[in-house]
Amino acid sequence: MPRELDEDDVRVRAGRGSRPRTRERPDHADAVAATVVAVDRGRYTCHVVGKVAAKAGWNAGTGAEPGAGSGAAGRPPRPPASTGVPSASTGALVAAVRGGSLRRTSVVVGDEVALVGDVSGTPGSLARIVGRAERHSVLRRTADDTDPVERPIVANADRLVIVCALADPPPRAGLIDRCLVAAYDGGLEPLLCLSKADLADDAPLRALYAPLGLPVVTTRPDADLSGLTALMAAHVCVMFGHSGVGKSTLVNRLVPDAAQAIGAVNAVTGRGRHTSSAAIALPMPGGGWVVDTPGVRSFGLGAVSTDRLLRAFPDLAPATAACPGGCTHLAGLAGCALDQAVEDGRADPARLASLRRLLAARSGADPS
Ligand SMILES: Nc1nc2c(ncn2[C@@H]2O[C@H](COP(=O)(O)OP(=O)(O)OP(=O)(O)O)[C@@H](O)[C@H]2O)c(=O)[nH]1
Ligand SMILES: [Zn+2]
Missing domain, CATH: 3.40.50.300 (P-loop containing nucleotide triphosphate hydrolases)
Known part of the structure; x- marks a missing residue:
C-alpha cells in the first residue's frame, strides 16, 4: 500500500545528525495529542487530550484507510471499545493548521492528531498539525x-x-x-x-x-x-x-x-x-x-463497491461465490445465486430483500 512519508521518515532517512533543524523539520518529541472537533476552511479546532504517548500509529499518510479494505469486514459490527473516547473534562481547545507534510492528507472531525507550536489555545494562537493517527472508521x-x-x-x-x-x-x-x-x-x-x-x-x-x-x-x-x-x-x-x-x-x-x-x-x-x-x-x-452534521438532501455513494457492501451481510455473502461473473445481485437477474440460496432455505428472504434494497440504493436505482 502506498504511504506518504511523514516527518519522522524525513528525519530518519535524511540521516544527518548535524543538519540544523529548520521550520520544516522540527523535532516533534513534544507534540501533544488532540482530537479535531471542527474544521472550517483550513482551520482545525482541536481538543487537546494530552501528550502523544507513542509514535507508533501516528503518521501523515493516508494509505490504510479503513472501510476501503479491512474496516467494515465481518458485519454486523461489534460495539467498539470505549477506550480512546476523549473525555470532555480534559484539555483546551486549540486552533491549528495542517503542517506541510500533511498537505495531501485529509484531516476531518474526529481525527486524532499530533500538534506542535503554540498549543496554548490563547486567543490568536495557532498550532500546527504534524501527524494524524490511523483511523478506525471513516x-x-x-x-x-x-x-x-x-x-x-x-x-x-x-x-x-x-x-x-x-x-x-x-x-x-x-x-x-x-x-x-x-x-x-x-x-x-x-x-x-x-x-x-x-x-x-x-x-x-x-x-x-x-x-x-x-x-x-x-x-x-x-x-x-x-x-x-x-x-x-x-x-x-x-x-x-x-x-x-x-x-x-x-x-x-x-x-x-x-x-x-x-x-x-x-x-x-x-x-x-x-x-x-x-x-x-x-x-x-x-x-x-x-x-x-448539517442536514442533507442526498448522500452520494459513488465509491462504495458491491463487495464492500456485501461484507455487511456475512450470512449472504458466501452464497454469491456461485454467482456468474459480474453479477450485481439485484432482483430479477438470471443466475444470481442468492435466489437459489433462498429457495434452498440457506438464506433468509427478508435479509436478501434488505440487501437488494441497499444495493439498489448504492447503484442509484433509488431516486433518493
Ligand atoms: N412534532 C415534532 N416536531 C419536532 C420534533 N423534533 C423537532 N421538531 C420540530 O421540527 C422542526 C425542525 O427541527 P430541527 O431540530 O431544526 O431539524 P434539523 O434536522 O436540525 O434541521 P436542519 O438544521 O435543517 O438540519 C422544528 O420546528 C422543531 O421544533 C418532534 O419530536 N416532534
Ligand atoms: Zn448474484
Whole structure:
C-alpha cells in the first residue's frame, strides 16, 4: 500500500545528525495529542487530550484507510471499545493548521492528531498539525453517485445515528438505506432514530428495518431520551439526517450546553460556523461525543463497491461465490445465486430483500 512519508521518515532517512533543524523539520518529541472537533476552511479546532504517548500509529499518510479494505469486514459490527473516547473534562481547545507534510492528507472531525507550536489555545494562537493517527472508521460520501472521489466527513466515529422523522418531512427509506450503506462501508455501527413519534406511527419503518437487526429508537418531545442516550453514551456518534428531521432539537437535548460549546469552538476558529459543510463534535454530559452534521438532501455513494457492501451481510455473502461473473445481485437477474440460496432455505428472504434494497440504493436505482 502506498504511504506518504511523514516527518519522522524525513528525519530518519535524511540521516544527518548535524543538519540544523529548520521550520520544516522540527523535532516533534513534544507534540501533544488532540482530537479535531471542527474544521472550517483550513482551520482545525482541536481538543487537546494530552501528550502523544507513542509514535507508533501516528503518521501523515493516508494509505490504510479503513472501510476501503479491512474496516467494515465481518458485519454486523461489534460495539467498539470505549477506550480512546476523549473525555470532555480534559484539555483546551486549540486552533491549528495542517503542517506541510500533511498537505495531501485529509484531516476531518474526529481525527486524532499530533500538534506542535503554540498549543496554548490563547486567543490568536495557532498550532500546527504534524501527524494524524490511523483511523478506525471513516464516514464518507461522494458529491453524487457518479463521483469517484470519496470525501471523508467524520473519522473514528463508532456509531451513525440516522435520524429520520416519521412525518414532516415524510420518511425517506431511500435516504436511510444510503446512510446504512455508508455506515457499513465506513466501519460505523448504524442505529436508526425515528423522530417526531408524536406525529405518526413507527411500526411500518420498524418492520422495514427489522431484518437488518439494527437498534431502532423513537423520540418525541414529550418523552425522555433515555433509549437514545443509552445507545450513544461513551461513544463517538455522528448524527445524520435530512434537513428538518429534528437533529438540532435532539443535539440540544443531548448536549444541554450545545450553544455554549458551539460558541467556544467558534471563538477558537474565529470564523463562525460554516453551515453548508461543517460538522462539529460536542461532548455529551454522560461521556462520548455527538458529531452534528448539517442536514442533507442526498448522500452520494459513488465509491462504495458491491463487495464492500456485501461484507455487511456475512450470512449472504458466501452464497454469491456461485454467482456468474459480474453479477450485481439485484432482483430479477438470471443466475444470481442468492435466489437459489433462498429457495434452498440457506438464506433468509427478508435479509436478501434488505440487501437488494441497499444495493439498489448504492447503484442509484433509488431516486433518493
Ligand atoms: N412534532 C415534532 N416536531 C419536532 C420534533 N423534533 C423537532 N421538531 C420540530 O421540527 C422542526 C425542525 O427541527 P430541527 O431540530 O431544526 O431539524 P434539523 O434536522 O436540525 O434541521 P436542519 O438544521 O435543517 O438540519 C422544528 O420546528 C422543531 O421544533 C418532534 O419530536 N416532534
Ligand atoms: Zn448474484
